[in-house]
Amino acid sequence: MNKSEYKIIFTGPMGAGKTTAIGSISDIPPVQTESFNNDQEVHSKATTTVALDFGQIKMDSEYVVNLYGTPGQERFSYMWDLLADGAMGVIILIDGSRDDAKDQLLNFTKHFAGISSSSPIIIGLGYHSNDVVWDSDTLSRTIYDEGYALPIFTVDVRAKEDVTLMVDTILCLIEAAEE
């Protein structure tokens, strides 16, 4: 194999759209892979498996971008760190029609911004019902006030263009940092 492999991480609470987003841009049907939970401190059953979403963008013979969807529950956050290590970027998905969207956003933002990596972080805000409980301006100000000037985009990850917008932003941020 002579491929250079890269990765992009999709994270966020359960039901936020990780599997859907990966499906929108993956060149292979997204699969669930299992990974052993070997952290007994966190989970008592050593044999518990953790489901990860996995997809791939296969550009040509030379490059592959692996797409990982993290397990949503916070008790698996040790997995988040492993996955995010060396990633090109992290996409946090949040459902803005849920009451707890703001708290979820703060949790995920703090966690991923805290991981010692300089990967760009993009927040994708979807509305899975017609209730706009949290609008992007309010959430953007909320995390800004906490010290995070991160992009928050209103998206529908069922649409490929909305997912590529976030990927493109990751690429642009990498390029802007490179110059």
Added chain:
Amino acid sequence: MNAGSSNQRLTIALAKPTKTLNDEAHTFDLLDRFIVMCQKKTNYPWEICDVDQASVIIAFEGDNRIEDWHSSGRIIVLVQNSRRPGKHYHFTITNPIRVMHVLDLLNTVGEHLLANPVKITATPTSKPSTVQDSAPGEHWALLSAIKTVFDASSPQTAFAIEANGQPKLWLTAKLSQCKISEDYFNNFSQLMSAKIQSKTLENHNPPESAILINGTELLWRSAIDSTQNAQDRAPWLPGNSIYKLKRWPDLGALRAKANLVRMVSTLAKKYVTPEELTQATGSDNRETMAILNALGACGLIDAKPSERQVSSQTQAKPAAKKPEGFSKMIKSLRRHLNI
């Protein structure tokens, strides 16, 4: 005209400056709207009228009609650019103008006027000017109107922006609840040539047919449409500056194209001049200025005097994985995703 202490009417007019520098036009616009907004909130029954009928005239420093107005018995409120003693004029208002200043002013001058009624001796021959008017097609009128509402509004207040006397936009402080009339939604640039007014609403009741539009998108679209060329810097955006992004616009709601994503990302990483931004992103100067104006209108940009050189601030953290061929990979990924 009006006189007599027993029935002193509280009439006020904002005199349009005779020669409008860019910044004065903006201040005029702001004052214009603030007066309308504050009218109902003051302790006194202010009436907004033409200069000819006004007991109180708000005039810009350097307006050569001031002496005439003053000697005809009117109270002058001088709009000045720096705080210094206002000659023999009692009242001044200083840039940058805040809505609270205007409210204070209306209360103070109202109290003064009731205690010291004025008798106007002669009607000056100046051209009439009304506070609520913006000339049709006035460059930044629409954008200023929208911006002013968002800058000043409290969550309880709703505003309508009228174009040629018809309400077309309904705004609240909650950006996600703004609405636009159907006809203008599809032909936004039409709004640019209309005569714009803003009004405080008792209740927020746009018609059923009005379309929900995000406030940021409204500001954004009108900023882009207002910017006609590369020299067209919006009045609130400092000139001779280098710019950096403070907070991100919602590029999803704006359905951003690749070029806009590139510009905003560049601005997120470092302070740049408009020229550097154009160069780094391969866009054109007008588009760059339009986007800086739009970001400025949304309060999303930071500016510093441009004497500071750019290179020292560009040290961003390197990306996590950047081996040889990284930029080749990015290019290939873009091509693959059709970006």
